Amino acid sequence: MTLEQMRKFDVDNRLSTRPVSVSMADETVKADSGMAAKRENGRKNDPQRTQEDILDVATEEFTTHGLAGGRVDAIAEKTRTSKRMIYYYFGSKEGLYLAVLERAYRKIRTLEEDLQLSNLPPEQALRVLISTTFEHDEANPDFVRLVSIENIHHAAHMLRSEAIRDLNVSVIETIAAILDRGVAAGVFVRKADPIDIHMLISAFCFFRVSNRYTFGTIFRRDLSEPETMERHKGMIADAVISYLKT
Amino acid sequence: MTLEQMRKFDVDNRLSTRPVSVSMADETVKADSGMAAKRENGRKNDPQRTQEDILDVATEEFTTHGLAGGRVDAIAEKTRTSKRMIYYYFGSKEGLYLAVLERAYRKIRTLEEDLQLSNLPPEQALRVLISTTFEHDEANPDFVRLVSIENIHHAAHMLRSEAIRDLNVSVIETIAAILDRGVAAGVFVRKADPIDIHMLISAFCFFRVSNRYTFGTIFRRDLSEPETMERHKGMIADAVISYLKT
DNA sequence: CTTGACATACGCACTAGTTCGTACATTTTA
DNA sequence: TAAAATGTACGAACTAGTGCGTATGTCAAG
Numbered sequence: 001m002t003l004e005q006m007r008k009f010d011v012d013n014r015l016s017t018r019p020v021s022v023s024m025a026d027e028t029v030k031a032d033s034g035m036a037a038k039r040e041n042g043r044k045n046d047p048q049r050t051q052e053d054i055l056d057v058a059t060e061e062f063t064t065h066g067l068a069g070g071r072v073d074a075i076a077e078k079t080r081t082s083k084r085m086i087y088y089y090f091g092s093k094e095g096l097y098l099a100v101l102e103r104a105y106r107k108i109r110t111l112e113e114d115l116q117l118s119n120l121p122p123e124q125a126l127r128v129l130i131s132t133t134f135e136h137d138e139a140n141p142d143f144v145r146l147v148s149i150e151n152i153h154h155a156a157h158m159l160r161s162e163a164i165r166d167l168n169v170s171v172i173e174t175i176a177a178i179l180d181r182g183v184a185a186g187v188f189v190r191k192a193d194p195i196d197i198h199m200l201i202s203a204f205c206f207f208r209v210s211n212r213y214t215f216g217t218i219f220r221r222d223l224s225e226p227e228t229m230e231r232h233k234g235m236i237a238d239a240v241i242s243y244l245k246t
Numbered sequence: 247m248t249l250e251q252m253r254k255f256d257v258d259n260r261l262s263t264r265p266v267s268v269s270m271a272d273e274t275v276k277a278d279s280g281m282a283a284k285r286e287n288g289r290k291n292d293p294q295r296t297q298e299d300i301l302d303v304a305t306e307e308f309t310t311h312g313l314a315g316g317r318v319d320a321i322a323e324k325t326r327t328s329k330r331m332i333y334y335y336f337g338s339k340e341g342l343y344l345a346v347l348e349r350a351y352r353k354i355r356t357l358e359e360d361l362q363l364s365n366l367p368p369e370q371a372l373r374v375l376i377s378t379t380f381e382h383d384e385a386n387p388d389f390v391r392l393v394s395i396e397n398i399h400h401a402a403h404m405l406r407s408e409a410i411r412d413l414n415v416s417v418i419e420t421i422a423a424i425l426d427r428g429v430a431a432g433v434f435v436r437k438a439d440p441i442d443i444h445m446l447i448s449a450f451c452f453f454r455v456s457n458r459y460t461f462g463t464i465f466r467r468d469l470s471e472p473e474t475m476e477r478h479k480g481m482i483a484d485a486v487i488s489y490l491k492t
Numbered sequence: 493c494t495t496g497a498c499a500t501a502c503g504c505a506c507t508a509g510t511t512c513g514t515a516c517a518t519t520t521t522a
Numbered sequence: 523t524a525a526a527a528t529g530t531a532c533g534a535a536c537t538a539g540t541g542c543g544t545a546t547g548t549c550a551a552g
Contacts, residue, residue, distance in 0.1 A: 047501070066398050068315030072538060082503050087539065089501095147460050148394050152312050155459035167464060195465055196481060203453030204446060211452065213401035214393050217411065219418070219441055235442055239489040243481070246488040293527070318512060328529055333513065 050081050051089050059100050063145040067097050067153065098157050104143045105164045117174060122182035123241060129174065130201055130237045137205040144209040171198055188244040204236045296327050297335050305346050309391040313343050313399065344403050350389045351410045363420060368428035369487060375420065376447050376483045383451040390455040417444055434490040443486065450482045
């Protein structure tokens, strides 16, 4: 089997063995695919679990050391499996990185979708949206770091992945709807661009996490303290709202 | 000469050969230090210029590839000088990176200092400060990228450098003074924490540059367009001011 | 229901190439 | 001439990627 054949196989295989229901818990997957009980010392094939395991470890490695700084050998060592498997499933270091990136994006996509905001009054809807964004970034530092790393690489990998490119549009539509309703109702007086507003919110929430270390070092302030978090969450919401009301 | 001795020497040497006036243009340095005209094909020793040259190239390399991704050989090749000189002056790859980082911080420090804001009315003073921050980040993407890289490395190098740690405090004092004056004059009603306000401003200005590529890719928007820039500059200023007035 | 054939899943040990760093020699300057 | 500055060529260690052999699951034929 040549390299090219193998790579092609890997991609097909990756797509087919991890269908829509990626978010299944490991245990569920195991129960589903493992018809026979685990042998004493014999190997038991479990592709899904192996791939998820590799992705978990790789995410940790890449988020702490960057793409160039992350070591394939280090990942292999922390895995239940071997380096050969990394190349079997993901073809290359970059392929692995891309898979990590895509999985991270796929995870957050689901979270952003169902937020029933259309029946809330505009101001309250916006506050809920801001809270959600804030807490999302806070809860997913891995995602934030991956995005930072992508920016250092000029978003080169993101560009290559259609899966990632057509994303995030839903947030903009949500914001646009809220702004329209707010202006119509007279609670907001400023006609603002929804993408700009998204950026204003996102920048603050993202920065708090992405620049945690340098900011903390310079100003000797721990941004993860509960009080600080609450104050910041209130501040960005108030700033956005008062901006729209002016 | 052992490695340790050499490192120590390098540091001393670096400090002594590049005194206070780092920001002199290359041409100036050349004219100052070069008493004799440049020989036809003979070598001419010029430590300052050599070091500056290395730092320029290294900045470019590290900001485009990160610390781990940056190659010493690649830097050496783009330099007027050789790899030997990099190790002669900076001891190691990390030493070089730290020098790059310190120089970047030193450059912005000078810019932040003299902004005569105390005789302006509070609101206008704040607008000038925000404009300055905005334009600074916009004009120094290298600095922004280095800070991003530092955050990926948990600010490990910043922590080791006293030069960097005691910085940025002046901005906070400036903001604190403006806020106090504003509250006293009645133009601001909210008693806000100056560090929080600095973060609100900095987050937006920084994010625009640091996340330019991913944001641009997802929302198909070029953040460096003049119109967009002006609109954003106005937005962050209005948002901060209206926040303080509420 | 057993057997055998074939595709998938996995691991060990190795290699080719890269990358940081250095030993040694040479030139410039004071 | 001594000390500082510079250039060349090389090596040890690391790192991404692979060759090859083995184990496991599945499915069809007997």
